[in-house]
Each structure stands twice: as structure tokens, then as C-alpha cells.
Amino acid sequence: VQDMMRWDLIEENDNPDITVERRKATFSVDKMAAFIHGGEHKLRRRREILKFVESEADFRDPIPPEFMSRQQRLENNTRKVVAMTDKSDVIDQSDFFEEGMYYQSLVMGRDLHPMSLHYVMFIPTLQGQTDDEQLDHWLPLAVSRAIVGTYAQTELGHGTNLSKLETTATYDPTTEEFILHTPSISAAKWWPGGLGKSSNYAIVVAQLITQHQSRGPHPFIVQLRDHKTHKPIEGITIGDIGPKLGINGNDNGFLIFNNYRIPRRHMLMRHAKVQPNGEYIAPSHAKLGYGAMVFVRSVMIRDQAMQIAAAAVIAIRYSAIRRQGEITAGSGEVQILDYRTQQYRIMPQFAKALVFLFAATQVKELFQKVSAQITGGNTELLQELHVLSSGLKAVVSWEVAQGIEQCRLACGGHGYSQASAFPEIYAYAVGGCTYEGENIVMLLQVARFLMKAAENVRKGSARLAAITGYLNEIGRNKCELTSWQTASDADLIGDFEHVAREQVFSAFDFLQQLQREGQSTEDAWNAASVELCKASRMHVKRYLVKTFLEKVSKCKDPELKPTLDLIGRLFMFDQICTHMGSFRKGGYMWDKQAENVSSAVYDILALLRPNAVALADSLDFSDRELHSILGRRDGNVYPALLKWAQQSELNVTEVLPTFGKFLGPMMDEARSKL
């Protein structure tokens, strides 16, 4: 793979500590990177796209965005997104979601931009919801960027429960128009990206009322701002919703309608229709829509995995150059990566990154396979896969957020500085716990499916597809672990299956018990919901373990395999420690085994230590993508931190106005009195 080496990872003026680490590697970083990223072709494409992005002057920031005000950020990001979409030929459109996401992350960073929803929601919704005539009219406008659109669904008072959205679209047959209206403050559209200041169109989801009957939420395309002046059109109040935890390069907005009229044909009519006379024609069949959601979630899980990966890479590299304290007095300060506690904080996060990345790939491949197979309309496995992707989204986004913070905390004070990139990585990633389906809601959806499966197993009528099949198996009821080195993949998968199965059936029994005690089905569901979430989580973790082990079992390269095996073991034993209460239930795991599991983690950390920096390098992050002073390839962190800080907006002048206005007079007055 020598020909695709884009840089020599060891350079002359690098921090010697990091060079020593790189020389210790027991495997080729490029080989490992190709395995992680799905082959040499993918790796080569990453580097080609990077090279292009680095060569374009339009993609450069005049100063680091951390020092910009929110207005400056929005302006900079608007400039860059126009340039980025001007030059999107660099992307292979057939692999848009992988290459496009990567291209976007290189150009825009984690602050996003005002056209995110134009590409992620506006165009796909036009493609999916318009009839042919509408598509012919609107799609060219959107794709050519003659209009900028967003997707306005959530309201101040409603996110998760779409059926209760309050915005109305009342059909007036006399003028053949819909009247869009916001009947209360809580009905204001709230959150859509790019809605505040940038978009001039939106797809608005509103309760359709025609012939005096409410027909539920439907999509409409609505012009928001004048083409020429960009001013909001009369009847529309619109604005930015203010700063957020992160992603502040996006003008998430609000939108209020005051009896705003749009033509009848602005309702998107691929499925439901309203005739000129107001007659409502219901869609011929309920849409499944699983497919798109599974796909979007596989993209999201990949993105989340790359965030925890970035955090782990930064923490590993920084820990290799930071020296602090002595392990043995008088023998000199050690690299903090030599502390077992530091390894324990960081390396499991690295392991999670790979586990999640492989799961995302697996879900995407499985989805493509299943989609292709479905000709006879058998959607059983697709439904299971959809359920699984909901659960993965919830488990992964939460573990990622937690893991990023562990990495940040492992970098001490400098981790708290925006120079580290941790604040932006965390803020960006943790949003994923909430959007695209709130995590607890997701876990309860998974549980709903698992409880049906459990009921069928108990009835002896279970027909479970591959992913949930283990619920119908009888595993061992004692863990057979004797030492971590001898534990087989099959044994370990069996352990996770045992615990997941136990939790699924114990939640099921709890539900039954509550109902026997007189609770309604719904109240019992609510009362048992914490246990139900636990069942969903274990179901997902069992999947993560299995997927990773399967992927690694395909690696035949003796240079890579031992390290990948260790990574998998680290993930599993760390997870067993986390869920030790469950693993000990019913005497499944005993004292000695539990001790073995903990010391397995410590042993593996020691074994991974020499390859830590090489593993970090294998994720193939460029300095541009990481965007972190602490995580620099060259390890020359301290001079770079100083250089970064000197660009602070507060350092433009030596003396701030605060001295002349407040501090100077205060000190003068005091001095005059002494």
C-alpha cells in the first residue's frame, strides 16, 4: 500500500517522544488503516479528497473559528458551503453519504453550515414526497441551488410526538389555497437548521384540514423569503433560535405563520392528495419508510464512531508527549500514557470507536443486502434491522458522548481549552443522543419488538430472523471463563447472549407481574420502562460484540490480527465490568471469574500500550480533520498552543477598553485613598 502514502508519519522535527512511539509499532499503519476504513480503495479516496480540500484556498479559515463571534462563524461557513457545493465534483456521488460526509467534515468542521438541511432533508423529501409534476418543478431548483430549503417539522411544544403538531394547513376551495397558521406560541416551528436567516424555502409539516376534517400531518412546500430582497414574506415571522451547546455555524430557526396562503399544488402529493374542491384522497397504503431510516442511521453511527475515534486519537497522542510525575522517584517524569489509569480512561474509548465503526458498516451492508432480496415483499428482517438500528443509534450516541468526555478529562486542563477540540467534538456528538429519535424513545421502541419476540418464544411460536434468533436458543447457565487468553469468540458471544436473553425475559416477566398485580398494559409498560431500556441496551451490545468478532475473524493478516483481537477483548471485558451485576445474576459468573475479567482489562491495556500511537495513526485522521492542537501528528503541542492562543480575539490589542473604563478608575480611586 506504499503508493497511497500521503505523508510520512515520522518527520524530522517531530516531538521525539511521539517518534519513539511510532518506531515501536508492530504493524504497518497503512495496512491497519486500510482494514479499518474498508479497504485500500476507501483509504486512497480519503487521501485524494483531503489533498483536494487542502489545495483549495476557498476552504481556508481567515482565523481559527474558535476566535470568531457567532455572526463571523455563520458568515465564514456560508462562504465555505457555497464554495464546497460549487466544487462537489470531487465526490463520488454513488458513495455520497460516505464521501460527502467526509468532504463536509474536512471543509466545514464540526460547526456545520446553513445548508445542512437543504441536502439532508429538503432534497430527499422532495424526491420522496412530490408527484412527478411537482418533482419536475422543484427538484432542479433545489439541486441547482436556485433556492435554499429546509425542513420544518418540530415545534416549540412538540418534537417526538408528530401526531400532535399544532400548525394547521386549512384548505380554502374558493381560492384553491391552503392557509398555514400557527395557532399558539407552542406551535411555532422551532429548530430546523438553516431556517433562521438562510433558507428561502421550507418543507413545512402541518395538520391538514379540509372539508372541516383534520387529516393528520402532511408536508407542504412554502416560500419563506423574497427571492430578490430575502426579506420574510408578509404573514411569516422568522428568526434564529439563539446559541446552542454546539453546531453554532448553523442558524437553526423559528417560524410563525399568520394565516399565510399557499397554492393547493404546494402540498406534496405523491401519497395523499387534496382535489381542487377540497376532497381528500388518502394514500393508497401506509409507507414503510424503514429503509431510509436504517440507511440514515448507519450514516449517523459511522459519524458518531468517528467522533469518539477523534477524541481517542487526540488523547493518545497528547498522552504520549505529555510528561508529568514519576512512577519511580528520581527516574524522570514519565509520559502520562504510561499510567494505567490513563490507559484505562482512553483505550476502551479507542476500542469503542472501532466496534462502532464496524457495526455501522455492517448495518449498511446488511441493509443493502436485505433491500436487494426483498422482491416478494418479505420485510421481516428489514423490520428487525430497523429496530436494531434504532437501538444502535441510542447506545452508540450515548457511549460516544461518555467516551469523548473521558478522553477530554484525561487531558487535564488543556482538555478544557477549545484548542483541544474536545469541547466542539463533545457538543457536536452529544446532539446525536437527542436528534433523529430521542435515545430513551428509541430504546423503548426496541423493547416493544423484544417483548413481542419474548412472548412468542414463551408461546413456542417464535419465528425470529437472524438478529434476534439468540432469544430462542438455550445457552449455558454458567460462564466458562477460566482465563481471558483462552476464551473463544464463541464463548464470549455466548456470555453476552446469555445476559441479553436474561434481561429480555426478566423485563418480560416484570411486565407480566405488574399486570397480574392489576396494572393496565400501558401503566405496566411505563412502570417497567427502565428495565425495558436495559434489555434493549444488552440486545444492542450483544450485536456489537458479535459484529466486531465476525469482522476481525475475516482478517487473516498476522501483522494486524493480534492487535485487533486485543481491541475486541478490551471492549468485551470492559463492557462485562460495566454490567457486572448482570453477569453475576443467577450465579452465572463467580468471584474468581469477575476478578479475571478486571485483570484481563489491565493485562490488555499493558499489551496495547506499545502500539497505542500506531493505533491512533491508523484511524487516518489528518490534522485538518482532527482540528486539535493537542492531537497534532507532530506532537509539538506546546509551541502550537502558544501560537493558537496569540490569535485570541482578546489579544488583538495589548490593553482592553475594560482598563480605561472600569479597572483603571477603580485602582486610581483606591490608590488616592491609601
Next chain:
Amino acid sequence: VQDMMRWDLIEENDNPDITVERRKATFSVDKMAAFIHGGEHKLRRRREILKFVESEADFRDPIPPEFMSRQQRLENNTRKVVAMTDKSDVIDQSDFFEEGMYYQSLVMGRDLHPMSLHYVMFIPTLQGQTDDEQLDHWLPLAVSRAIVGTYAQTELGHGTNLSKLETTATYDPTTEEFILHTPSISAAKWWPGGLGKSSNYAIVVAQLITQHQSRGPHPFIVQLRDHKTHKPIEGITIGDIGPKLGINGNDNGFLIFNNYRIPRRHMLMRHAKVQPNGEYIAPSHAKLGYGAMVFVRSVMIRDQAMQIAAAAVIAIRYSAIRRQGEITAGSGEVQILDYRTQQYRIMPQFAKALVFLFAATQVKELFQKVSAQITGGNTELLQELHVLSSGLKAVVSWEVAQGIEQCRLACGGHGYSQASAFPEIYAYAVGGCTYEGENIVMLLQVARFLMKAAENVRKGSARLAAITGYLNEIGRNKCELTSWQTASDADLIGDFEHVAREQVFSAFDFLQQLQREGQSTEDAWNAASVELCKASRMHVKRYLVKTFLEKVSKCKDPELKPTLDLIGRLFMFDQICTHMGSFRKGGYMWDKQAENVSSAVYDILALLRPNAVALADSLDFSDRELHSILGRRDGNVYPALLKWAQQSELNVTEVLPTFGKFLGPMMDEARSKL
């Protein structure tokens, strides 16, 4: 306590959902507030200080600080801190750290200000480290605010390990001066609050070199900026270190010396001295210094407790007015606080707030008692207390950070907005995991003490003071829990003592084993360090449980007691669930008991539900202190969110320059080609 009611918690135009909640309370909120805050006097003082702060026009922000740039924030906060210190007579100086912290939180919020270190470090260090002549000279200047000082200790390359600081202070007997010098970039002073742009003095900790010998780190007082012009003095390079995760109203700074000379008497000479001829006089005895640290940490733990309290209050109130989804189809959307998963996310955080608050009070009182007792120089208990306070700081700051994020995530999308205050609460609080002793370092300090204690117990020679005494006891080896309602305080304390003792001795045995296997003491310590941290955590948690139960046992008011008991049980059973692996070790707790513990949590959540809002109210937060739209007393969240957003810096003009510069030309060009 009627006379101290500052507001009527129920007002006419409140959100009806929150009023219903308040009417359900089974106790007087003022009585509960007095119990929580340490008596009626303390509660009255809180309200007096609040009234004063609210009456002062100088303390108002022209716009919400969330919409300010960093320059504007610093300017606004400098203005306010001068006004705040002008008017500090409102504070009872004898209770400075409690009333002062509260006063500061009301005036400054969580963004802090450029004079934080002037008060927290500069003045106390002058008081503790100067000789009498120096004190007479410098203290009046500092107290009158004729100079503004900070404390410069940490460097780019060094935080925790002070002995390796690189900045040098070399004595030159020919001119009777010290030459301060920064020998490398990693030696740049880095992080001190207020150093960047505001302070004109600093206490600088540097390696003293005199008569060609290095004498270790010593403190010096150094003028940084000219009194009149505020420009940095020649030989000094100084600036802001850039934006951070939070606390951006403070100009944390860097400082580089280029052979900068200061007079001999600018070394603080209460302890060590340098004579005019360069002779070094070592301090007569090593300072203990435990006392101040214990005190500072009790202040910090209190502050941390108030942050998780704020987060829980916001989440409870918002969950009482947010309606989303139906539990039973067709029966209307429910308050999200009715979901068991929501209660499970939020209420344990509320319980932690009280547990931590009571622990902070207890440590402070214990410290005052112990300090008073020490006349014969017996510092044994003081040392234990110091160790405990290190552990508490680590455990509390971590649990607080985690808990705040749980509360934020429980508020869905709106929790991600800065309007919620969660982003600033989290950023402010989580800093506590790192400053004032990095958490893992703290836990390992505690472990060092525990391992000595364990060794002495094993030798039969243990003389352990009160806090660690349980290590020398023999508890039961089977948990006797049958139902949570019948579990006594003593039994529950016994359970936590059992688990803490087990973990302490198992870590001790692990250390021994590693040494028997041939590792050096130091390497064994490193290899066992994760287990050592676990031991420290359990030691602290046992203390938290005991302290809370003792405090509540003193409450004789039948109106308050049952609810406080539930809070304690919630904390304990939730903690047992978290550490279930440990509680099941050696068969201490069995399946049925583990099940009882989980269902105890669910039962208690259901029992606390009717009083949730009253409990939130009992923390006595004003809207000003909470600074959260979601946590408003009146529950009228949606209109307030809209009003807040309309003040966004992006909403000052309807059309941003981004349209004219980038989006408009892009759309025009596309349209011209269609």
C-alpha cells in the same frame, strides 16, 4: 417561617400544570428549604442578598450574556465585578465563603469574572506567605483594589507535579534582585484566571536558584503591567489563552519572562528567606497546610452540589410543563415527568444534590471542630479529613457532571439550547473534575492513605480515627435486605461499609500479589491503580451515605422526614444498582435482593412523583440564580423561549450580509441558467 417568604410560589398567570404540582405538595416548601439550607437564618440571608442584588441596576445585563461576543462578556463582567466589590457590604464577612459565593453567583452567573483569583488566591496567598513587613505593604493595596492580582503557578507543560515547574528565579546578589526567566515554551505560565488582560500583579511560583543551588518552587510577587498605561512591562509577554469549554468571562492568561528583574523583597518570605548576600534560609518546619485545603474543598463541594441541584430543578420544572405523548392512547398527552424513565433520569440527580450538599456542610463543620480541638498538635483526624475531602472532591465533581448531563438530556432538544442554562452549568461544573487537584490524582492520594490503613489492620496495629474506623470492623458477610421499606439506616450503612472494606482489602491484596510476582512497589502501584481508585470511590460513597442518614435522622419534623427518608433511599439504592457487581461479590447480595433493589428505585420514584416540583422549589433557587428559561418558576417556558430567541445577535437585522455576499449571487446564477 412565613415572615421570610420572599415570594408566593404560586402566582396567577403561572402555567396551570405547575400550579397543580405545587398544590399537591405534602410539606411546606419553606420548611424544607430551611432544613436544606441549614436553618431559617441562612434561608433569610439568601433572600436578603437576592433582594439587594435584584434592586441594583448595576448588576443587570444589557442583553442576555449568551448573545454577547467574548469581548462583550469580558467587558460586561468587568463592569459588574467592580460594582459587586464596591457593594460587598451586603455580605456577612464572617461567613464570606458561603454568602460571598452566593452573592457572586447572583451577580456574575457561571461565566465568572477577571477578579476571581484576586479574591480566591492572590489575597489569601499574601495573607499566608508574606512576612509582617510585606503584609503591611501589600495587603492594603490588594484589599482596597489599588492593584489587581492573580496567582501564576501552572505552566504549559506542568500542572500537577509542582516540583518540576521550569520558571526560574535566580538571585543576583550584585543588584539584590531575582531574575525571573522562562527557559522554554513549556515553561510559560498558563491558565491563571485574570492573567490575560486584567491583572497588573501576580504571585508567581518559580524555582528559586541562589548561590548556584536550586531550592525548589517559591512564591514571588511580580508587577506585570504599568500602573498608568496598563501595558505589559518590558521583559514580560502576556496574553489571553483563548476560549474554553466554559467560564469565558474570565481572561485566563499566559505569561513569559525574559530575564525580568524584581527586588529581593518581592520573594514572599514568611517561611523561606533569601538574605541580601544570597544565603538561603529554609523554612523552620514543613507546613501542613491541610486546613486551608479542607476548607476550600468544602466550599467547592457545596458549589458543585448547587450546580447539580440547579440542573435537577430545571429538569423537574420543565418536565412538569412539557406534555408529550400518551401513556394510554386517547387519554391526552401527559406531563413527561409521569414517565418512569424520565423520573429515573432526573430524581436520582436531585437526591445527589442533597447528599452532596449535606456532605459539604458536614466536612466544613467537622473541620471547624477538629481545628478547634487541635492544641496538642494531634493532626491525625485532620489528616483523615483532608484525605476524605480530596476523595469527596473527586467523587462529587464527577457525579455532578454526569448528573447535569442526564438532566439536560432529559429535556430533549430544548436542553441543547443555551436558553436552558445546561450548557453553562455543565461547562462550569465539569471544570471541577480537573482543577483543585485532578480527580484521578486525588483518588490515588486517598488510596495511599487507605492502603496504609489496610496494612495496619492486617498487622493488627490499626489506630484509625473515626472516618476510617469501619475498616477495622468485622461486618456481616451476607446482606440482610428483605424489603426496602424495612431496611434500617444501620443495615444500609453496614452494606456500604462491607463493600468499601471489601474493595479496600481486595486492592490491598492485589498490590501484594503483584509485588510477590516480582513487580517493584511503584510498578505494582501503577498496575493496581484502577482498583485503588475503586477503593477510594467506595470509601467516599460510604461516607456520603452515612453523613446523609445522620443529618436526616436529626430531622424530627413529621412533615419533612418521610420525604427526606425517600431521598436518602433513592440515593442508596441507585448507588447499589450502579455498583451491583461489587454488592454481589462473595455472594453478599443475591438475585432476589438485587431485584428488590431495582424495584425499590422504581417504587420510590413513584412515591416522590407528587412532591417533585415542591422538592425542586425547596432548593430556593430564584430565576436569577438558575438563569434558565426551561427552569422558570412560573412554568411559562414557551413564550419566554421565543422572547429570548428574538434577542439573538443574528436577529438584529432581518437579512444578514451572508445573503448579499454569498447566498444571493449563488441563487441568482443558478436561476439564470435554468
